Amino acid sequence: MALEDLYREVILDHYRNPRNRQGLGQANAVADGSNPLCGDEVRVELLIEGGEVTAIGVTGHGCSISQASGSMMGDAVKGRNIETIRILTGRFKGMMSIDGADDPGLDPNRPGAVLGDLEALQGVRKFPVRIKCANLPWTTLEEAIKNFVASH
Amino acid sequence: MIDTDAIRSDFPILERRINGRRLAFLDSAASSQKPVQVLDAMADIYRNSYANVHRGAYTLSHEATEAYEAARHKVAVFLNASSDEEIIFTRSATAAMNLFAYGWGLNNLESGDRILTSVMEHHANIVPWHIIARHTGAELRYMELTDGFRLDVEGARDRFDDRVKVVAVSGMSNVLGTMPPVDEIARLAREVGAVVLVDGAQLVPHAPVDVQTLGADFLGFSGHKMLGPTGIGVLWGRRALLESMEPAEGGGEMIRDVRLHESDWAAVPHKFEAGTPPFVEAIGLGAAVDYLSAIGMDNVLQHDRELTGYALERLAGVPGLSVQGPADTVDRGGAISFDLAGIHAHDVATILDQEGVAVRAGHHCAKPLLRSLGLTASTRASFYVYNVPAEVDALVDALDVARRIFGLDSP
Numbered sequence: 001m002a003l004e005d006l007y008r009e010v011i012l013d014h015y016r017n018p019r020n021r022q023g024l025g026q027a028n029a030v031a032d033g034s035n036p037l038c039g040d041e042v043r044v045e046l047l048i049e050g051g052e053v054t055a056i057g058v059t060g061h062g063c064s065i066s067q068a069s070g071s072m073m074g075d076a077v078k079g080r081n082i083e084t085i086r087i088l089t090g091r092f093k094g095m096m097s098i099d100g101a102d103d104p105g106l107d108p109n110r111p112g113a114v115l116g117d118l119e120a121l122q123g124v125r126k127f128p129v130r131i132k133c134a135n136l137p138w139t140t141l142e143e144a145i146k147n148f149v150a151s152h
Numbered sequence: 153m154i155d156t157d158a159i160r161s162d163f164p165i166l167e168r169r170i171n172g173r174r175l176a177f178l179d180s181a182a183s184s185q186k187p188v189q190v191l192d193a194m195a196d197i198y199r200n201s202y203a204n205v206h207r208g209a210y211t212l213s214h215e216a217t218e219a220y221e222a223a224r225h226k227v228a229v230f231l232n233a234s235s236d237e238e239i240i241f242t243r244s245a246t247a248a249m250n251l252f253a254y255g256w257g258l259n260n261l262e263s264g265d266r267i268l269t270s271v272m273e274h275h276a277n278i279v280p281w282h283i284i285a286r287h288t289g290a291e292l293r294y295m296e297l298t299d300g301f302r303l304d305v306e307g308a309r310d311r312f313d314d315r316v317k318v319v320a321v322s323g324m325s326n327v328l329g330t331m332p333p334v335d336e337i338a339r340l341a342r343e344v345g346a347v348v349l350v351d352g353a354q355l356v357p358h359a360p361v362d363v364q365t366l367g368a369d370f371l372g373f374s375g376h377k378m379l380g381p382t383g384i385g386v387l388w389g390r391r392a393l394l395e396s397m398e399p400a401e402g403g404g405e406m407i408r409d410v411r412l413h414e415s416d417w418a419a420v421p422h423k424f425e426a427g428t429p430p431f432v433e434a435i436g437l438g439a440a441v442d443y444l445s446a447i448g449m450d451n452v453l454q455h456d457r458e459l460t461g462y463a464l465e466r467l468a469g470v471p472g473l474s475v476q477g478p479a480d481t482v483d484r485g486g487a488i489s490f491d492l493a494g495i496h497a498h499d500v501a502t503i504l505d506q507e508g509v510a511v512r513a514g515h516h517c518a519k520p521l522l523r524s525l526g527l528t529a530s531t532r533a534s535f536y537v538y539n540v541p542a543e544v545d546a547l548v549d550a551l552d553v554a555r556r557i558f559g560l561d562s563p
Contacts, residue, residue: 003506007499007557038498038514039528061528063498064558127502 020074173508223438248372263289323355338367
């Protein structure tokens with residue numbers, strides 16, 4: 001179990017230079033997520049128009065894994081429709097499952113082909129206590145979409 | 153000086169290798185490891201003398217009861233309590249604090265009264281008071297910290313007013329290591345007629361405590377942080393106060409008589425021990441008390457201080473590291489919390505774990521304190537009788553690994 005599997009350069013880059021890190025004044029779907037055990041906090045704000053996420057803001061504070069995961073998530077869902085995002089979320093969480101039973105079929109010969117930058121987070125699976133960190137932004141995203149669907 | 157080689161040989165878990173490295177266990181402030189003497193004492197009861205206590209008129213029950221009450225006596229002697237009856241066994245320090253809050257606070261506080269505590273408390277000495285304040289209308293007030301991470305008792309003098317009915321303060325901060333002047337706080341409390349509760353969860357395992365001179369009226373602590381098992385804690389209280397205090401839980405064991413519409417309480421301490429108590433755990437705690445007494449609590453404190461002094465010195469050499477706590481070892485225990493610039497505490501702990509170094513990362517159940525320090529999480533290393541300077545070195549080396557992985561090597 002190498003630390004290099006966990007702290008890939010692309011993860012550290014997203015941690016140091018997080019993308020989509022701004023509040024959205026015009027958001028119509030918002031959710032807050034936290035992991036009370038370690039204090040990680042994430043806020044996801046979405047602008048959903050015609051079933052599509054046209055803008056996303058991911059803010060908060062916490063460890064490199066939770067913050068990098070949120071940064072990559074923003075890039076991955078922007079411009080996608082809600083149904084595609086649901087499938088993507090399922091794949092990401094599958095990649096994070098400990099036993100790999102729900103592995104979304106990543107191709108080791110073509111890194112990034114299935115989930116893009118997000119595949120860099122697959123090393124987290126080998127550090128079970130950190131899986132929650134990687135999943136936190138995604139669980140918060142699901143919550144935001146659920147809130148939107150319930151009110152529209 | 154204490155013989156750490158001999159002590160370490162009593163702790164089987166210290167032989168473990170973690171991720172291929174020798175374990176450096178630096179998280180005793182969260183929970184300590186257990187010596188074979190404690191494990192054996194508990195196994196002996198389960199194997200040879202197990203039956204419910206204070207119930208059956210048969211040999212096994214008698215033996216278990218004797219062992220349970222002997223453990224109470226050991227704890228009473230350890231604290232220099234006036235009598236064994238002043239020792240109430242609970243399931244944890246948290247349960248001890250809650251017993252006092254519900255038993256005493258709920259029945260003695262009313263609207264307009266004040267509860268005085270401090271900003272450096274563990275949640276176990278804050279949240280019960282939130283609940284009691286809501287029930288009684290009493291108001292919760294706080295003592296603050298000085299810039300040097302000491303409790304600012306001088307600056308809080310005007311908060312010791314006639315409306316203060318209870319002062320609840322930690323004897324040692326689990327985050328800062330700060331040991332506030334409990335005797336001075338107790339003196340100020342007595343001047344306004346307030347009762348004093350000391351959260352001894354960190355103090356009792358790490359320093360000699362004599363309740364005759366401590367100044368407190370009540371003292372709560374747990375067994376698992378002082379080499380004993382989980383599931384056992386203690387509330388010590390002055391006998392007269394315990395006798396007038398209401399029970400917080402009803403059930404078997406705590407009654408003298410039960411009728412259809414009312415019941416009479418048993419005498420202290422049994423009045424506060426409803427249901428089958430964690431008596432095997434209490435016996436384990438008794439063995440832990442024997443173990444610590446054999447070392448001598450003055451020696452335990454001195455050992456912790458020496459390691460703390462060494463660690464503070466070594467950590468001062470780590471670039472970007474800032475310690476939240478007193479910079480010297482005066483009135484300070486062996487819990488060192490720190491922030492490493494550019495690396496979140498959670499990441500620090502993961503990397504240290506890969507190097508075999510076990511530390512705590514997070515808010516340490518002291519969110520108001522961390523918020524007042526402008527932090528959401530920190531890393532904490534803490535020491536006990538089995539720790540050695542080489543483990544401090546392992547910590548510092550592992551912090552270098554963390555800085556390297558995060559690209560923070562000095563140019």
